[in-house]
Amino acid sequence: MGGALVLMLLLVAVATLAANGARQLRYMALAFLGVALAAHLLTGPSVSLSQISVSAAAALVSAAVLYVAARDRRYGEDPGWRLWLATVVAASVAAAAFAFLRTTANEEVRITIIGEDPSGVTQEAGAFWLLASGVAILLTARGAVRGSLGALLMLTGTQLLVQLVPGPQLAFTLLLSWLQVVVALCGAFLILNERAVREA
Amino acid sequence: MIVPIALLGGGALVAFAVRKQVHLAGPLSAAALAAAIWWTISSPQEKSEVLGLQLRLSPLAQLGGAMLLSSLFILVLAVWLDEPAYNFFPTALAAGAAVTAVLTLTSPIAIYAVLLLALLVPVGSFTFQVTRNRSVEAAYRHFSFVALGGSLGIAALALAGSLPRDQPAGTFVVLIVIVVVAFALKLAAIPFHTHAALLATEVPAPALALYFGVLVPTTFIAFAEILTLSGLLPAIVQISKVQDLLLGLGTVSALGGAFLATGSTELRRVAAYSVIANLGQALVGIATLSGPGIVGAVAIALVTGAGATQQLLAAGAIERRAGADRPSAAVAPLASLAFVIGGLAMIGAPPLVAFPGHFFVELIAFSYSGSLGTALVASTLFVLIAQLRAAISIFRVAPERWRVERRPIAGISGVLVFLALLIGGVQPDGFLRPIAAFADEFIRALRPF
Numbered sequence: 001m002g003g004a005l006v007l008m009l010l011l012v013a014v015a016t017l018a019a020n021g022a023r024q025l026r027y028m029a030l031a032f033l034g035v036a037l038a039a040h041l042l043t044g045p046s047v048s049l050s051q052i053s054v055s056a057a058a059a060l061v062s063a064a065v066l067y068v069a070a071r072d073r074r075y076g077e078d079p080g081w082r083l084w085l086a087t088v089v090a091a092s093v094a095a096a097a098f099a100f101l102r103t104t105a106n107e108e109v110r111i112t113i114i115g116e117d118p119s120g121v122t123q124e125a126g127a128f129w130l131l132a133s134g135v136a137i138l139l140t141a142r143g144a145v146r147g148s149l150g151a152l153l154m155l156t157g158t159q160l161l162v163q164l165v166p167g168p169q170l171a172f173t174l175l176l177s178w179l180q181v182v183v184a185l186c187g188a189f190l191i192l193n194e195r196a197v198r199e200a
Numbered sequence: 201m202i203v204p205i206a207l208l209g210g211g212a213l214v215a216f217a218v219r220k221q222v223h224l225a226g227p228l229s230a231a232a233l234a235a236a237i238w239w240t241i242s243s244p245q246e247k248s249e250v251l252g253l254q255l256r257l258s259p260l261a262q263l264g265g266a267m268l269l270s271s272l273f274i275l276v277l278a279v280w281l282d283e284p285a286y287n288f289f290p291t292a293l294a295a296g297a298a299v300t301a302v303l304t305l306t307s308p309i310a311i312y313a314v315l316l317l318a319l320l321v322p323v324g325s326f327t328f329q330v331t332r333n334r335s336v337e338a339a340y341r342h343f344s345f346v347a348l349g350g351s352l353g354i355a356a357l358a359l360a361g362s363l364p365r366d367q368p369a370g371t372f373v374v375l376i377v378i379v380v381v382a383f384a385l386k387l388a389a390i391p392f393h394t395h396a397a398l399l400a401t402e403v404p405a406p407a408l409a410l411y412f413g414v415l416v417p418t419t420f421i422a423f424a425e426i427l428t429l430s431g432l433l434p435a436i437v438q439i440s441k442v443q444d445l446l447l448g449l450g451t452v453s454a455l456g457g458a459f460l461a462t463g464s465t466e467l468r469r470v471a472a473y474s475v476i477a478n479l480g481q482a483l484v485g486i487a488t489l490s491g492p493g494i495v496g497a498v499a500i501a502l503v504t505g506a507g508a509t510q511q512l513l514a515a516g517a518i519e520r521r522a523g524a525d526r527p528s529a530a531v532a533p534l535a536s537l538a539f540v541i542g543g544l545a546m547i548g549a550p551p552l553v554a555f556p557g558h559f560f561v562e563l564i565a566f567s568y569s570g571s572l573g574t575a576l577v578a579s580t581l582f583v584l585i586a587q588l589r590a591a592i593s594i595f596r597v598a599p600e601r602w603r604v605e606r607r608p609i610a611g612i613s614g615v616l617v618f619l620a621l622l623i624g625g626v627q628p629d630g631f632l633r634p635i636a637a638f639a640d641e642f643i644r645a646l647r648p649f
Contacts, residue, residue, distance in 0.1 A: 101359055101371060131355055138348055144340050151347035158351045161358035162309060168252025175313040176354075179320075186323040186343055193327050193336040200331040 011038040012126050016133050016153065020086055023078050025070035025145050025191070032152055033063035035130070039156050042126045043163055051173040055159060058177030062152055062184035069188035075195070077145040086136035093132035098125055123160050130157030144194050148187025155180050201248055201255045201304040204236035204265075208297035216290035226280025229289040233273040233296055240265040240300065254306040259634030260498070261303040264421055267502050268303075270620075271413050271509040272296050274613045278513050279406045282609040283520065288406055291325045294318075295410060299418045308357050308430040315422045316350040319386060319415055325407040326399065338402040341395035342411075345385050353382030357430055372435040376442045379432070380449070383423045387416060387479055389449055390456035397460075400472035405516020408468060412475045413509030420479055420501040424486060424494065424638070428645045437489065437646055446487035447568075451575050453480025458582030462589070467515035467527060467539060470590045471508055474546040474583050478504040481576055485561040488568055489646060494639040495632060496560030502635075503554040503621065507545030510617045514539035517610035518594065530597040532605045538614020539594065543587030545621055547580055553624030553631050 015038055019031035036059030040052055070076070079086070134154030141147040159176050163169065211232035215225045240262055247256045272292050279288045298318030305311045319342075326339035356378035363371065381392075388396035399408060427433055436442045457477030464470050478500050485497030517535035518527040529536035548558030558580060566573030605611065624631045 100374065101363075127355070131351065134351065135348065138344055141344070144343070147340060147344050147347075151343070151351070154347065154351035154355075158355045158358065161355050161362070164362040165309065165358050166361070167307060167309070171251035171253045171307075172309055172313070174251065175310055175317075179313055179316055179350075182317055182320050183347060186320050189324055189327075190336065190340050190343060193330050194340070197330050197336055 006122055008038050008042040009122050009126050009129075012042060013129060016090075016130065017087065019149055019153070020133065020137060021079060021083050022076065024074060024076040026067050026073055026076075028076065028145070028149050029063045029066035029070070032066070032149060033059060035153065036063070036156050039126060039130065039160055042123055043160065047163055048170070051163075051170055054170075054173050054177050055180075058180045059156075062180050065181070065184040065188045066148060066152075066191075069191045071192075071195075075145075077141075077143055079146065082137075082140040082142075082146070086133065086140055089136040090129065090133040093135065094125070094128040097128045097132065101128075123164065127157040127160035130154065130160065133157075144187055144190035148184065148191065151183050151187065152180065155183060201243065201257050201261075201300070202250055204239045205297050205300050205304075207232055207239070208236050208293050208300065212290045212293035212297060215293050219286045219290055222280065222284045222286055222289075225286065225289040226276065226284075229276045229293055230273060230280065232293055233269055233276060236296060236300065237266055237269045237273065240269065253310050255301075255304040256306050257304055258638065260421070260638040263631065263634040264303050264418075264502060265300055267506060268299050268414050268418060269296055271506060272299075272410070274509060274617070275406050275409055275413070275513065278517075278609045278613060282517065282607050283404075283406060285325065285328070285404060285406065288325050288410075291322050291407075292410060294321045295414060299414060302418055302422050302425075306429060308426045309354060309361070311422050311426055311429070312350070312354045312357060315386075315419060316346060316354075318418060319346045319350070322407055322410055322415070325410070326403040328404050333402050334398065335402045335404075338395070338398040341398055345392070345395045349382040349385030353379050353386075356382065357426070360430065360432060369435075369439055372432070373439050373441060376432055376436060376439075377445060379426070379430075380442070380445060383419065384449055384453075386419050387423070387483075388476055389453040389480060389483065390460075390476060391452070393453075393457075393476055396472060396476065397469075400468050401466065405468065405512055405519070408472070409509045409512035409516070412472055412512060413505045416475060416479065416508075417501040417505035420482055421498060424498060424642065427486070428638075428642045431645070433489075433642070433646045443487055443489065447484060447572065450480045450483030450485075450487055451572065453477070453483060454579035455480070455575055455582075458579040458586070461586035462582045464586065465589075465593065467518065467590055467594070468512060470586050471511040471515060471539075471542070471546075474511075474543075474586065475504055475508045477579050477583050478546065478548075481558065481561050481579060484565055484572065484576060485557075488561075488564050490564050491636070491639045491643055492560040493564040494642050495635050496557045496564065498635045498638060499553075499557030499632065500548070500561060503545055503548075503552075503557060506617050506621060507542045507554065510542035510545070510614045511539050513610045514542060514614050517605070521605060527594055528597045529595045530601045531603060532608075532611070533602040534605060534608040534611025535614070536594045538611045538618075540587075540591045541618045542614060543591060545618070546587060547584045551625040552618075552621040553628055554621060555625060556628050556632060 138150030461473035
């Protein structure tokens with residue numbers, strides 16, 4: 001799988017669109033799990049097994065927390081026109097960020113559809129897409145259901161970028177994984193409270 | 201330094217397990233905080249390492265840790281003895297662990313991640329009686345602002361750390377602007393203050409005091425530390441636009457916060473907007489990139505935190521005792537006194553230790569430009585007017601109608617905070633020297649060669 005990074009990038013994009021378009025929180029949680037797992041595969045062989053185990057466990061716990069918070073299959077938030085706005089904004093912002101922030105002008109990058117990517121371009125592209133999607137979803141969200149999804153997508157994108165920084169990677173992964181779980185717990189707490197207010 | 205962090209983190213888990221037994225969770229939380237304060241003050245200033253992350257107990261970490269954990273200790277005492285709220289204790293301990301970690305970590309990304317944990321943990325204590333108020337909406341807005349600003353900020357830091365140094369200047373400008381705006385979101389700097397305005401009216405007073413008294417000052421110190429440690433400061437010196445952005449943001453926040461405080465009639469809002477105004481002044485201090493400016497900025501942030509804890513606890517005690525009536529000294533004269541003397545810390549009045557910070561920042565602002573200095577002095581005057589209006593409104597009742605509260609926790613703790621700030625003002629060296637040591641590091645990071 002480590003040799004098909006561009007395909008993984010495609011999987012991240014499709015799973016993000018599925019999460020963005022889902023009406024039910026449970027489907028959203030499952031789609032988020034798909035995004036997170038595809039994003040971990042996107043990092044390729046440069047990331048250690050312990051890091052992948054920690055971040056995959058955090059993604060699983062986060063998705064499970066949201067899944068349980070839904071309490072029934074139907075609960076969620078209809079994205080409506082927000083789906084299209086979020087998708088268009090995410091695509092344009094991700095492209096702009098990638099063009100502006102990626103590399104120095106002289107750097108030459110070659111990637112193929114199936115093959116490794118030592119330059120980290122696919123990982124950065126995935127990160128920008130997830131961050132832009134998260135921002136767009138969070139800014140257009142009406143409540144904690146889509147708000148939590150946006151926050152989790154942004155954190156997943158952030159994790160991809162942090163993996164490119166030299167430093168104590170296991171410690172960074174542990175911190176960001178905890179952060180992801182706390183975001184999911186806070187989101188679930190807010191979802192339950194919002195529902196209590198709505199049903200009162 | 202891992203011991204106090206582990207103690208508070210472990211204490212948070214135990215307090216969560218026994219949270220519904222307030223008579224157990226309260227003293228346990230107070231004891232854990234007291235032990236962490238003692239440990240922070242008495243430990244030698246040395247480095248340690250956990251999973252490759254370096255922790256350093258700097259003089260500023262010792263001072264800030266002692267002050268912020270003391271504020272948490274006061275809050276825990278107030279909640280335990282005066283206003284039982286079972287979910288507050290684990291929140292306070294977890295926030296204490298995160299605050300200690302923020303002050304001692306030396307990796308910008310790790311500091312940022314822990315700061316986000318600290319800011320997210322109180323979401324649980326922001327909501328109460330959810331069908332009667334808008335506390336869920338306030339908590340959700342806070343969650344969104346923290347998640348948005350936090351993820352963007354860490355991402356910008358990670359990009360700045362991973363990109364080759366031979367980038368065009370524009371790239372670093374964008375990254376630094378993202379970091380600055382991300383912190384403005386979390387500091388509730390104007391115009392990014394809408395979540396804080398809603399929090400100020402809707403959430404329980406101790407949770408509000410935890411946010412404005414402990415977490416907002418911690419966020420400010422984290423901002424200064426991250427700038428110092430990230431290697432972005434030389435780029436800020438070279439590109440004056442970023443410095444102008446910081447100055448503009450600080451000035452707008454200082455003036456806007458002070459204006460909003462002046463127009464408020466609610467005690468909590470007066471306190472919250474005074475914090476926003478003071479942190480605006482502190483942002484100007486950082487933006488001047490000068491020794492006195494940085495010393496003043498960090499001093500303002502720390503003292504404002506203590507003043508905010510004092511005022512918001514007092515405001516909560518007065519409002520609770522007043523019930524549906526207008527808050528006044530008649531129902532809680534000691535808490536009212538604590539609110540008024542807390543206002544002295546907010547305006548930076550001498551001889552309190554609040555004075556040097558405001559003096560340094562306003563002085564350096566005048567040396568930067570006359571209009572900037574005037575704006576900051578105007579901001580202080582507006583905060584003074586707001587605090588005077590609040591004091592007059594609660595003390596409008598004749599003294600013979602005052603009924604001293606049965607459990608004057610907010611009043612007593614307010615007087616203790618005031619005395620501590622007074623002693624600090626008489627002996628400012630002990631307070632300013634650790635901050636000056638940090639300012640030295642900041643200045644060295646500005647010009648590394």
